[in-house]
Amino acid sequence: MIEAEFEHKIAPWKIEEVNNLKKLLKEGNVVALADMMEVPARQLQEIRAKIRGKMILRMSRNTLIKRAIEEVAEETNNPEFAKLAEHIAKGAAIIVTDMNPFKLYKTLEESKTPAPIKGGAVAPCDIVVEKGSTGMPPGPFLGELKSAGLPAVIEKGKIAIREDTVIVKEGEVVPHKVAVVLSALGIKPTKVGLNLLAAYEDGVIYTPDVLKIDEDEFVQKIQKAFNSAFNLSVNAAIPTTETIETILQKAFRDAKAVSIESAFLTDKTTDDILGKAYSQMLALASEVSDEALDDELKEKLSSTVGDPAEEVKEEAPEEKEEEKKEEAPAAAGLGLLF
Template identity: 40%
Template sequence: MAHVAKWKYKEVEEVAEILRKYPVVGVASIFKIPAPQLQSIRSELKEHLLIRVVKNNLIRLALEKAAADKKGIEKLEDLIDGPTAIVASDLNPFQLYRIVMQKKSPAPAKAGDIAPHDIVVKEGPTSFKPGPIVGDFQRAGIPAAIDKGKIVIRKTTTVAKKGDKISHELALALSKLEIYPFEVGLDIKGLWEDGILFTPDALSVDIDKLRADVATAASSAMNLAINIGYLTPETVPILLSKAHMEALAVALYAAVPEKEVIAVLLSRAHGQMLALASLAPDVLDEELKSLMGEVSMSASEAEAPEEAEEKKEEEEAPSEEEALSGLGALFG
């Protein structure tokens, strides 16, 4: 039986303890991350994230040990491929994934890399002056030409499809054009929480859009509940207020003498009586004539300020004779 170094047992137990301790754990690829950048990521995220780089076979052993306490955590084994690190956090999986993604930075392509997506070079001028670089671009499949003393890209071109192998010539040309198709940073392969394994396709949601969608759904649900009279703690106060206003409207329309509408009904009846009385002034008794007189006086008082203002303007305007004499004095 092969001898197993004691440090490996210790390493497995330490990683298993991390997996047991944190509510959210996962595995992340560290492929092509330079050591200084990995250290920088560790430093920047130390408040939210623990990163432990371990050999893959030791990670698998630690996952199997932790599975006794955390059901389903062993599913992370299927996501281990290439250089891998254990990640652990007290943030929820979606917050953690978003923070890690924000720390990624653009990186240039190298010969032999596989294109992560379609790589497109857009039409337009470049900053390069005419020279041998035109041939370099053309050998990379980029339609370059010289126009007005500058190298230009004649048309937008897809120089590599997703999954294509990037040639040496294309890698150099893309770097010169400052097109960086790769991102360097932790690549989360999966996160586990409460027995659920979250993969990147589930984690890469637009949080702002999700919030807006939830708010829209809540508003639509409230409107529907109000319109169909569905009773909930949120809708009851609104439905009672709506019913009260509708009852008042019916009472006014049907002239129901309830205490909440009687004042409005009396005021409306009084106005209708005065309107009718104004149509037959010769048959009014003394009381109605007096009442009509008060209404007329109120109307006259309201018009008086306007008439006074008009009269004042007329008095201030010069007469025709005054205007002519003024002209005569002006011209001698």
């Protein structure tokens, strides 16, 4: 019924366009909408070259794109897909691709190119004019620079900026005369390209605020999560492929420490226990007077360099080696995540 009324009231070429858009919308795993209103023809050609083979980009009227989305949603009984039409804005275009929404967003962002900012536009960041020569000879441009708020001077026969200057702060509107000066200086504070409005995949609509991910921060969170899980597994003695070796090493060290502390002799701890007892004996002997010691003890004390108790630390290198071994499984396990 809807289609019959549409065909009755709308020009034939529009009906054909909607049918072509519908066919396109059904082809890809991911369907997205992008705004390309501010993209000049030259930059659009460059963008098309960068995305060729990765996605299909189709421009059309917003009303026709909306109609095509709604009809496909009705024909496929998919109300979630119809919600994609709510994100149509400005100069919308359809993108059909097999890459996931996150990779699509990143690809579109990487395809953007630097461009001069227009007067009346909002600064996307602090716009800084760095100090140094502009390469331009003295003339009327010197007055334009000063009028725009830049500390311009003449140095070695050329116009120069005396110091780094924030000419427009982030979020401020760029005055027309400032935009002209920035363009003349070759400063391009903005990026021109396709702005993703929304992407649909498997019943879910993704918006740019969800798709914009700090990859370094995300990797750090994964590493932190892995380390936390690794430590929990070791401390709770829950064996896994990544932690079993470390758990056994920890159990061995703990058992060895108990054996030495309680003087419980085993083939692994006898030398350590005797070494500890010997060191304690020398330490005690060093605290009593010489009259209470026999010649053998005196000779042993005189041949001991430093604090006799330091001999107990002979097991330290082994402990450090065990600690290094404990770090290895964690690093190896983390590598499996990437």
